[in-house]
Amino acid sequence: MSAEATVELIRVRYGETDQMGHAYYANYLYWFEQARGAWCRARGFNYSDIEKLGILMPVVEVHARYRGEVHYDDAIEVKVWAGEIKRAAIKFDYEIRVQGREGVVTEGYSWHVFMSPETRKAITLPSEIREWMTRSPYPNSENMA
Amino acid sequence: MSAEATVELIRVRYGETDQMGHAYYANYLYWFEQARGAWCRARGFNYSDIEKLGILMPVVEVHARYRGEVHYDDAIEVKVWAGEIKRAAIKFDYEIRVQGREGVVTEGYSWHVFMSPETRKAITLPSEIREWMTRSPYPNSENMA
Amino acid sequence: MSAEATVELIRVRYGETDQMGHAYYANYLYWFEQARGAWCRARGFNYSDIEKLGILMPVVEVHARYRGEVHYDDAIEVKVWAGEIKRAAIKFDYEIRVQGREGVVTEGYSWHVFMSPETRKAITLPSEIREWMTRSPYPNSENMA
């Protein structure tokens, strides 16, 4: 299995700040999700392709540790990789850096189960999608936000 | 047709503010929507009931005029009424007040078309739902946020 | 120290759902925050009062476990209590239930540090605010959303 990371570049929106003057804590979960989408595209598929094949991937657990502040207009790099892939679940790990600043400002992870949209129950990941998720990212994977 | 208004009480969230120190302009559209939901419940149905009957009500136009600031923890009253009901569209009007303060801080409207989820095309509003939308609100309509 | 809980009632917004048909995972963090605000009010102060006294309470860690689905228009009860209060940090615990349904659908916690807005550094919680946070909730604490 390849745990190679994908990095997604995101510009922090004004509406993502709060009156404390930095990014509100819930927005990091949107950024994690955007990075997961980029992680898929870097491997040649879209998250929508998974849904079209009848697999939903709801989050069952999320954790984030906020070490530093992220501000409006910061260009942040969200690094994401598959930390673990089980029969019916996948864990993504995240690290967020601010361009031009040292160190990781936020780190986190999320666990997702593979679920049937009809039964709303966990299902074993089909081998085709497993192959997608364990392949290496393509060398020239475009990284448009 | 009854254009009687429903008033929904909302407490402004911290995450709805931005670094300017007041509520970010997009959040008013969430509040409008929450008030539309209350408007339905005051008339004895849920917006979900409409969807269950095969009618979606996507917004096709929205307008808001921001006259005053709304802050964190403000208790706001979102007044909503059906300004116009056409064969295949409905207009909602809104006025937002802050409890304990004079005057309207924001006013707006939104136009929604009645749409089939299958064809994604506009459809004539079934008379049953039209009756729901034109009835007066129930006297003791509960107003839980 | 009193770890008595406060329960905040929230109606799930349409804009809080995603195309999977249930509430998007980031919104729970908004609900946690709204419940923290209610927790303060139940003890006779507003979160803003803390800020006015020169204390910010940024989140440094958050965790959520999603056990069941939450849908549009669900009336959810967000139970919050102070699980731990340290010299310069506080932990809130959360449990979310859906009215009319059995069991906890989501549980989580968040850690917040007490921070000076000027130095952006952790500070010891002033005893006045500590007293606010450790008192019991008022018997008739209003619970307006």
Added chain:
Amino acid sequence: MSAEATVELIRVRYGETDQMGHAYYANYLYWFEQARGAWCRARGFNYSDIEKLGILMPVVEVHARYRGEVHYDDAIEVKVWAGEIKRAAIKFDYEIRVQGREGVVTEGYSWHVFMSPETRKAITLPSEIREWMTRSPYPNSENMA
């Protein structure tokens, strides 16, 4: 005055969809704002620079007309230009297209006043900032999301 447009490329997030299966109407206002930020950067300054000079630009009016649907993972182009600049106010116009699809899916405008953060009152735009806002975009303005 130059009304040359800037185009910002945005990838629609999963959390920006709702259970109707397309982007929720409030998110377009976030996209408008992100495009305004890009419009500033294309002219050699950041929106933050304006705030640092003591000018806030709160929205006083917004309008959007939704003509077509925008879906998860769509790559959208948000075109923004200054439709009008008055002594103490500026109007931005917007057009949103989906890459690979014909036509404008959404159009809108927003009016912003120039406001002092201290007095919270409208002020005349300083000539330095007026010059920034009326200059042509730089030829190689980077367009990172």
